[in-house]
Amino acid sequence: MSLKQFIQDLRERKEIAKSGGGEKAMQKQKAMGKLNARQRITSILDKDSFQEYDMFVEHVARDFDMEKKVLHGDGVIIGTGTVYGAPICIYAQDFTVAGGSLGLMHSRKICKIMDHALKMRVPLIGINDSGGARIQEGVNSLAGYGEIFFRNTMASGVIPQISVILGPCAGGAVYSPALTDFVFVVDNISKMFITGPSVIKTVLGEDYTMEEVGGAKVHCEISGNAHFFAKSEKECFEQIKKLVSYIPRNNQIWAKRIEAKNPQFDKKIESIVPGDPKLPYDMRDLIKSVSDESEFFEIMEDFAANIIIGFGRMNGESVGFVANQPMVLAGVLDCDSSDKAARFIRFCDSFNIPLITLEDMPGYLPGIDQEHMGVIRHGAKVLYAYCEATVPKITVIIRKAYGGGYIAMNSRHVRADFVFAWPTAEIAVMGPEGAANIVFKKEIADAVDPEAMRQSKIQEYKEKFANPYVAASRGYVDEVIEPADTRSRLLHALEVSRDKVAYRPEKKHGIPPF
Numbered sequence: 001m002s003l004k005q006f007i008q009d010l011r012e013r014k015e016i017a018k019s020g021g022g023e024k025a026m027q028k029q030k031a032m033g034k035l036n037a038r039q040r041i042t043s044i045l046d047k048d049s050f051q052e053y054d055m056f057v058e059h060v061a062r063d064f065d066m067e068k069k070v071l072h073g074d075g076v077i078i079g080t081g082t083v084y085g086a087p088i089c090i091y092a093q094d095f096t097v098a099g100g101s102l103g104l105m106h107s108r109k110i111c112k113i114m115d116h117a118l119k120m121r122v123p124l125i126g127i128n129d130s131g132g133a134r135i136q137e138g139v140n141s142l143a144g145y146g147e148i149f150f151r152n153t154m155a156s157g158v159i160p161q162i163s164v165i166l167g168p169c170a171g172g173a174v175y176s177p178a179l180t181d182f183v184f185v186v187d188n189i190s191k192m193f194i195t196g197p198s199v200i201k202t203v204l205g206e207d208y209t210m211e212e213v214g215g216a217k218v219h220c221e222i223s224g225n226a227h228f229f230a231k232s233e234k235e236c237f238e239q240i241k242k243l244v245s246y247i248p249r250n251n252q253i254w255a256k257r258i259e260a261k262n263p264q265f266d267k268k269i270e271s272i273v274p275g276d277p278k279l280p281y282d283m284r285d286l287i288k289s290v291s292d293e294s295e296f297f298e299i300m301e302d303f304a305a306n307i308i309i310g311f312g313r314m315n316g317e318s319v320g321f322v323a324n325q326p327m328v329l330a331g332v333l334d335c336d337s338s339d340k341a342a343r344f345i346r347f348c349d350s351f352n353i354p355l356i357t358l359e360d361m362p363g364y365l366p367g368i369d370q371e372h373m374g375v376i377r378h379g380a381k382v383l384y385a386y387c388e389a390t391v392p393k394i395t396v397i398i399r400k401a402y403g404g405g406y407i408a409m410n411s412r413h414v415r416a417d418f419v420f421a422w423p424t425a426e427i428a429v430m431g432p433e434g435a436a437n438i439v440f441k442k443e444i445a446d447a448v449d450p451e452a453m454r455q456s457k458i459q460e461y462k463e464k465f466a467n468p469y470v471a472a473s474r475g476y477v478d479e480v481i482e483p484a485d486t487r488s489r490l491l492h493a494l495e496v497s498r499d500k501v502a503y504r505p506e507k508k509h510g511i512p513p514f
């Protein structure tokens with residue numbers, strides 16, 4: 001054959017491999033409102049940057065007549081490319097080929113690109129669209145999953161790992177996404193569960209739809225398994241690209257600096273927080289009033305909304321915001337919000353992203369439900385994550401900072417680098433009402449007018465403790481600042497702490513209250 005013929009032969013082979021499960025299966029995928037695997041990859045990556053590997057890999061199964069089946073690429077596409085010019089490793093399961101089910105060679109391809117990602121220190125994006133373990137390949141499929149989970153764990157904290165659920169992700173398969181840093185889901189397309197409707201029906205006799213068990217909304221609002229919700233695949237891919245722009249390629253470097261086009265200070269800051277401490281406000285407005293371009297990329301928006309987490313930029317550098325949300329449950333810490341915050345703090349700490357904490361919370365959520373759900377164990381995760389974190393950590397106490405919440409929300413005592421307080425801050429063991437009832441119980445009971453006595457004791461307690469000056473007099477708060485100075489104080493604090501060095505004792509690893 002001439003070289004020309006060799007090239008022609010190669011091209012034909014590639015065309016066949018790219019046909020996936022064939023025209024009919026591709027049409028079925030389209031009819032479900034889903035893009036195919038290659039379209040998904042190229043929609044995320046920079047134009048023409050995708051380089052594919054292992055296109056000609058075939059399965060090696062010999063049972064159940066599998067030797068008669070051709071499964072192009074064994075149902076998964078792997079490769080490298082760039083997002084905004086930065087390298088990325090990526091894989092996408094191809095549902096048109098045997099339902100994207102995971103057999104031995106399928107898993108080897110995923111493991112190959114995971115090994116590359118870890119070795120080259122570049123982020124990994126995994127697109128899941130699969131019927132799970134390939135039933136015909138038995139324990140080889142299970143082994144494949146185990147190899148993937150091991151690699152997910154080894155890569156954790158070294159390279160960012162992003163999972164995208166664009167179809168079924170069932171049974172044990174869900175544990176790869178669960179071991180990664182961010183999970184993206186799309187309305188009506190993502191289905192993620194350990195036991196689906198049919199198993200639940202068989203075991204418990206209860207009827208549910210797949211959407212009710214593990215649809216996108218369920219994971220964004222109830223289970224907390226997903227971090228980003230999109231209405232369409234297109235919107236989801238935009239979200240992924242935005243996330244990638246905020247985070248570094250690996251744990252050895254800082255995220256890329258992106259200069260603000262219009263770094264105007266938003267003077268609205270003084271009108272956001274109401275004078276009456278009982279009135280709520282949207283903490284997101286405050287975050288936006290200090291961040292570059294008033295931009296805030298929120299994570300887990302609809303789960304445990306009493307705490308807010310997400311990325312912004314300060315003077316072009318990525319920062320992670322953790323903030324209480326007075327609009328939801330007065331911004332208390334509870335089991336779910338503690339989990340949400342702790343995990344984000346650990347991500348930022350692993351990837352050199354400074355943390356800014358904005359605090360306004362009356363403490364932990366009281367109640368038997370929370371106690372029985374383990375608010376002690378969950379709440380401890382926030383303490384652990386802040387204590388352990390060595391990235392620059394700055395806190396601004398806006399209003400309430402009561403009890404254990406004061407300590408947990410990056411106080412000086414868990415090693416905040418800078419703590420600022422607004423003059424409206426109230427820092428005390430508990431709220432004035434509760435404190436007066438306990439400390440002055442006898443005086444109130446013995447008084448001629450107990451209610452008048454109670455009010456006067458509340459007032460007395462407020463004047464004494466519900467302000468930032470007691471904490472400032474001990475140096476727990478570095479400076480009581482005017483609201484309008486918040487951004488400039490934060491910018492300066494970030495600048496001076498950029499090369500921060502913080503030591504922690506040598507150990508194999510700690511034992512966080514998982």
Ligand code: HXC
Pocket residue numbers: 097098099100101130131132133134135136142145146168170171172173
């Ligand atoms: C082999 C599979 C498969 C699987 C789907 N297919 N799942 N082949 N192993 N696990 C094949 C189908 O036979 C079919 O092949 C093609 O993929 C498309 O599947 P359909 O059923 O026609 O598609 P759809 O109606 O859209 O249903 C999708 C589905 C369903 C909901 C995912 O296929 C399904 O329930 N699959 C089984 C899911 C499951 O129980 N998996 C095991 C989970 S346990 P043809 O040739 O007809 O096109 C597990 C353990 C992992 O994963 C443990 C790790 C620790």
